[in-house]
Amino acid sequence: MARDGGVIRARLLDAGMRLAQAGALSGLRVDEIGAGAGVGKGTFYVHFPARSAFLAALHQRFQDQPAVRIERTTAETAPGLARLRAGSPAYPDGCRAQSAIKAMLLGARSEPEIQHEVAAQNARFGALVGGEFRAAGWPAPEHAARLWVGLVAEGAVAEAEARRRQPPLRATLARYLGATPV
Amino acid sequence: MARDGGVIRARLLDAGMRLAQAGALSGLRVDEIGAGAGVGKGTFYVHFPARSAFLAALHQRFQDQPAVRIERTTAETAPGLARLRAGSPAYPDGCRAQSAIKAMLLGARSEPEIQHEVAAQNARFGALVGGEFRAAGWPAPEHAARLWVGLVAEGAVAEAEARRRQPPLRATLARYLGATPV
DNA sequence: TGTACATCAGTGAACGCGCGTTCACTGATGTAC
DNA sequence: TGTACATCAGTGAACGCGCGTTCACTGATGTAC
Numbered sequence: 001m002a003r004d005g006g007v008i009r010a011r012l013l014d015a016g017m018r019l020a021q022a023g024a025l026s027g028l029r030v031d032e033i034g035a036g037a038g039v040g041k042g043t044f045y046v047h048f049p050a051r052s053a054f055l056a057a058l059h060q061r062f063q064d065q066p067a068v069r070i071e072r073t074t075a076e077t078a079p080g081l082a083r084l085r086a087g088s089p090a091y092p093d094g095c096r097a098q099s100a101i102k103a104m105l106l107g108a109r110s111e112p113e114i115q116h117e118v119a120a121q122n123a124r125f126g127a128l129v130g131g132e133f134r135a136a137g138w139p140a141p142e143h144a145a146r147l148w149v150g151l152v153a154e155g156a157v158a159e160a161e162a163r164r165r166q167p168p169l170r171a172t173l174a175r176y177l178g179a180t181p182v
Numbered sequence: 183m184a185r186d187g188g189v190i191r192a193r194l195l196d197a198g199m200r201l202a203q204a205g206a207l208s209g210l211r212v213d214e215i216g217a218g219a220g221v222g223k224g225t226f227y228v229h230f231p232a233r234s235a236f237l238a239a240l241h242q243r244f245q246d247q248p249a250v251r252i253e254r255t256t257a258e259t260a261p262g263l264a265r266l267r268a269g270s271p272a273y274p275d276g277c278r279a280q281s282a283i284k285a286m287l288l289g290a291r292s293e294p295e296i297q298h299e300v301a302a303q304n305a306r307f308g309a310l311v312g313g314e315f316r317a318a319g320w321p322a323p324e325h326a327a328r329l330w331v332g333l334v335a336e337g338a339v340a341e342a343e344a345r346r347r348q349p350p351l352r353a354t355l356a357r358y359l360g361a362t363p364v
Numbered sequence: 365t366g367t368a369c370a371t372c373a374g375t376g377a378a379c380g381c382g383c384g385t386t387c388a389c390t391g392a393t394g395t396a397c
Numbered sequence: 398t399g400t401a402c403a404t405c406a407g408t409g410a411a412c413g414c415g416c417g418t419t420c421a422c423t424g425a426t427g428t429a430c
Contacts, residue, residue, distance in 0.1 A: 366430105367430090368428105369427105369428085369430105370426105370427085371425105371427080372424105373425090374422105375420105375423075376420105378418105379418085379419075380418090382416095382417105383414095383415095383416095384413095384415105385411105385414105386411085386412075386413100387409105387411090388410100389409100390407085391405105391406100391407090391408105392407100393405090395403080395404095396401090396402085396403100397401090397402105397418095
């Protein structure tokens with residue numbers, strides 16, 4: 001594992017993502033994950049102490065992608081609603097490049113085994129967004145942030161179901177922020 | 183069952199709600215439900231053909247309460263954003279009276295066994311809300327409606343976690359609709 | 365009123381299966397001399 | 398270069414447990430005569 005740079009571990013995670021496209025996180029089976037990665041069932045436990053740790057790693061890996069994308073997009077914008085408007089499309093874009101969105105965004109929060117990790121992730125994200133609302137002078141920035149995160153996630157799920165970008169949906173998102181496009 | 187007016191069936195559903203407070207829907211065990219209702223495990227199958235049917239009934243029963251409440255609240259308001267503003271607090275209020283909100287609102291959509299029923303419920307709700315946005319002249323009323331439903335649900339979950347009404351959160355919800363309170 | 369019989373909700377032990385986890389083993393790779 | 402040994406990722410059969418579902422039985426209630 002140290003020697004091969006984590007190739008098999010990565011392949012297991014890849015397989016997990018692929019399988020999560022089809023169903024919920026709770027539907028992932030250890031042996032299917034192994035089979036999907038082209039390794040035996042026992043190999044799974046060489047790389048992960050338990051199924052729940054795998055789920056947590058999978059979720060983390062999923063969230064990394066939109067997070068990185070948002071950072072890159074907004075690095076040079078000043079805090080405030082403008083930055084939210086600039087950064088929010090990055091979230092569905094970052095998700096859309098991945099396949100298991102619905103399982104991740106809908107299922108993860110209610111998966112008891114990883115609820116804690118997921119909540120932590122969301123809180124970190126919420127804190128970031130809260131800063132923007134505070135800079136914009138909204139009266140209850142934490143609440144606004146929480147709702148906004150939920151809104152963006154819902155939008156991402158909708159795009160995932162439609163299987164393509166939905167500009168009117170993104171415009172509607174922006175409108176919720178207070179912009180009123182024609 | 184016909185004779186007793188469905189008392190035991192109701193007690194099973196009550197027990198299900200009570201148990202769903204603690205964990206996810208997927209955590210509900212048939213024998214625990216029976217025990218919670220004070221009946222034997224086998225009795226469960228006298229009243230429900232399978233566990234999945236029970237989950238669907240539970241979710242339906244949960245959604246009925248906010249639905250009724252919204253109808254009652256908005257019956258005499260004209261269509262449009264005003265009606266959304268008037269009706270939306272009814273949703274968290276209707277949920278808050280119940281205990282299993284998080285399981286219902288977060289978990290149900292990703293529970294493969296009842297996904298279909300849940301989606302149907304949401305669609306019905308979304309169509310209703312879509313009418314308001316259309317009346318208000320929003321450019322993409324279906325998208326707005328879907329996002330709004332998600333937003334209200336997220337707000338209800340947040341209130342459930344806080345275990346009390348959150349007026350600033352509700353004000354923030356209203357603000358997303360375009361009102362800009364001081 | 366009393367007796368025999370039918371019905372059916374309720375019961376919980378037993379069944380069966382799926383699946384996460386373990387473990388003794390294999391064989392490839394690295395190291396010492 | 399060759400030999401012996403150590404290490405450790407990979408393997409899959411076997412284990413064990415939890416849990417949904419079944420089923421033969423009980424006993425209360427209703428009905429016929």
